[in-house]
Amino acid sequence: xxxxxxxxxxxxxxxxxxxxxxxxxxxxxxxxxxxxxxxxxxxxxxxxxxxxxxxxxxxxxxxx
Numbered sequence: 001x002x003x004x005x006x007x008x009x010x011x012x013x014x015x016x017x018x019x020x021x022x023x024x025x026x027x028x029x030x031x032x033x034x035x036x037x038x039x040x041x042x043x044x045x046x047x048x049x050x051x052x053x054x055x056x057x058x059x060x061x062x063x064x
Contacts, residue, residue: 010049010050011050014050018039018042018043018046021039021042022035
């Protein structure tokens with residue numbers, strides 16, 4: 001799929017959004033396990049949006 005904007009800018013935006021989302025979860029005083037689970041889902045979705053979905057069996061914990 002062709003994007004009509006610079007992909008690196010979009011990736012930077014997504015990365016910053018993930019950081020802000022994690023900060024929000026911590027401000028809400030959620031349990032660490034809950035934060036990790038939600039961040040894992042958010043990172044998987046971010047990888048999908050940037051056209052780099054994880055491979056089968058690939059560990060999804062970390063950064064995009």
